[in-house]
Amino acid sequence: MSGIFWHIGVFGALAVFLIVTIYRAIALARLPVHLRWELAPIPGEKGKGKYGGSYLEEYEWWKKRRQKSFFAPLKYMAVEIFLLRAIWRHNRALWPLTLSFHTGIYLVFAMLILSIVNAILIITGVPTSVLDVFLVITSIVALAGYLLGGLGAISLLLKRTLDANLRPFNSTSKYFNLVFLGAVFVSGAYSWFVLPDFALSLSQFIKGLVTLDAGVTVSFPLSLHVILASLFFLYLPWTDMIHFVAKYFTYHEIKWDDTPKDARMEKELEGLLSQPVSWSAEHVKADGKKSWADLTKKKTDEQEA
């Protein structure tokens, strides 16, 4: 396989990944505003977030200006994303395995970015000495990523299979996801060890892609790695592995959303409250026409009397 097929395969997979991921993110964002369901700790609560406090600890809180921290939530999420704080604190036996797995993913992603930079450096013709430095860094990051990711995938697979706590909850897709991603890591590691200059080969391949070079080629085993990675990008957005998107919503839009309604939300809520209800239980008294507001805002006859 050579030339245009690589462009179609790689760019096509990336395009599908981006389009479907963005579509799913937008679909989540466009769901109706829900009732408040916050959960401490909310790190954005300046001076209180650390111990789980909120602005509701203030006497007549509505008369006071809310003290919010911009950086505390970012710091909290950075520790959660890169060091897996929750697993460290509450599931220590799983932590080294999943940390290895996730760090592998982050490093391989960093390697991809570095390879794009290398491709640009090659195109712009920077001195070889500069390029060599970048290639060495890329090579180290790649090896670390593949080894950590591969080790993580295999150990998680074993843990899922052998741990009596996890086994009853496994599904085919849970195994398949780990095997698939594990194959991406292992094929990458294999390429790194087999090719005399893995980082340069990958960077030149990316250069061929970004310059739309019809003659771009890539040799085995890097070709296998690229194909597997592209297929994984095609598969990823259809699965629950895009929890990196969902996590934004579970934290920012639910657990940390403690903001009282404003005029804009009030307008949206009025629309939602005017929707018809069709729950069937007798006490709801819904008929498919009466709205939430009709059903909840009227006094009962006895109260009117």
Place this chain on the structure above:
Amino acid sequence: MSKKLKIADIARDGDAPLTEINLEELPPLPPPYDKIDEQPEFKRLTAEQKERLVCNLDGVVSYAGLPKPKNKAEEKKYVEQFVSGLKKLLSKENNWTFLQPLLLSIDYCAQCQTCCDACPIYLGSGKNELYRPTYRSEIFRRLVNKYAKPGGKLRAKLNREDIELNWTTITRLYELSYRCNLCRRCTLTCPMGVDNALITREMRKLFSQELGWAPKELHEKGTVLQLDVGSPTGLRPNVAMDNLEFLDEEFGEALGIEIKTPWDKKGADVLLIHSAGDIISFPEGPISFSVLCNAAGINWTLSSEIPGYDGVNYGIFYDDVQLAKVATRHAQIARELGVKKIVMGECGHQHKAIMTVADRVLTGELDIPRESVVTFLEDIVFSGKIKFDPAKNDFPVTLHDPCNLVRNLGVVEPQRRILRYICPQFREMAPHGIENYCCGGGGGLSVMSDVNFTDWKAHVAGRMKLKQVLDAFADHPGPDVKKYLCAPCLNCKLQFRDIFDYYKVKERSGIIFGGLGELAVNAMVDVKKPLIKWEEE
């Protein structure tokens, strides 16, 4: 009984229970509660009850009113209703209230089981698989995916997540949804932010709003009675006023001060909404606030409108429509009185229901400022208007954190500042604050007592909390030193009442429980006689 439970077991073996509580498998309590033969016996269902009731989960029945279908056609009808409810849960019209949180919790659980060891019921049961917080969530997740999403049946087969939906499944699932305190301690630990408590509440909601199944204490004798006569206690407005008038006099004489509780005062600054359960069962609480508000010179009132004298809102445990109805009435009453703010009584779920959850239901003129009793009390205590003598509270005190006040609202420190000021022997229990254990009565369980449910609450749901309380007073374990457990929440107090009666904690360990307001009044210089009494009079 084997604990190796599979997800698909929920649909199997018809009327046989999936597990049974074995006291020997429960984690031990500290002495003198550590001998199993000295523990209260767990009431087992009789043969007659087994015949008459739906009891196919764990040998415990929380709702004797669950209908038993007479034939297959009736079974099928219930199953179809359940599927119809699943679909409504995923619709914007019928479930805009929690659609986004539900979908996220359904779709993105990584099945890492990190949350399980956070659950006080799972721990209190000796890690019985049935009570694993992920067990019921995973069953529900598979049912939603199979029966309420396009192509679900094929995907369930391919993914080996197939699950049968029959009469057994839905009745067991109903009961299982009332083996959770909705305390959200599991959610606190989840790296994804997946919320098992929310899933459980959505299950309860489906059963209530679609099939009309809900515990009688929460629905028929709960929200329905509250909206009808004013309170789930059955307390009608005139009786509530009479009761408090009597209590004003009685406590006034006992404390040596004049107490006058104002009612229906138009234009007052503050509408204080107690729980009527406090008026009946723990009257020291409401009386304390009458004393404190009057002494601080606050322009305040109670309401005798239905249901303005009872702040409980059991809708938060099982039904969005009932939740909104009760919250709306509370706000309407405040508006009609023209008050500047509503102050919650000492009741955790009341706080959560009207301060935050219903915030997005109370639109327009119903959006009246709402404040926690704890911050309100902190302002009174530190205002300098009342003199306190902490020496009057010189006995060991520990604090129970109601989940709805602390973890769910973020009101953590004001109550501690008060206690550190007026209680010289205040000590924390471990863990505390937002990592507290639920009392075991959360999620509405504290008011549920059908058949043998109280036994389960005392032995399993409240076990970790009882252990915590005893550990907090480990330096004075005997009954000779009197100790006070501060629990600023009606439902928590109801649960403590059950547990303490069950294990005779007052007699064996010398611990009593009560609210925060009582400690403040007990320390008031101007109150000559103690409010907190160690012996019944």
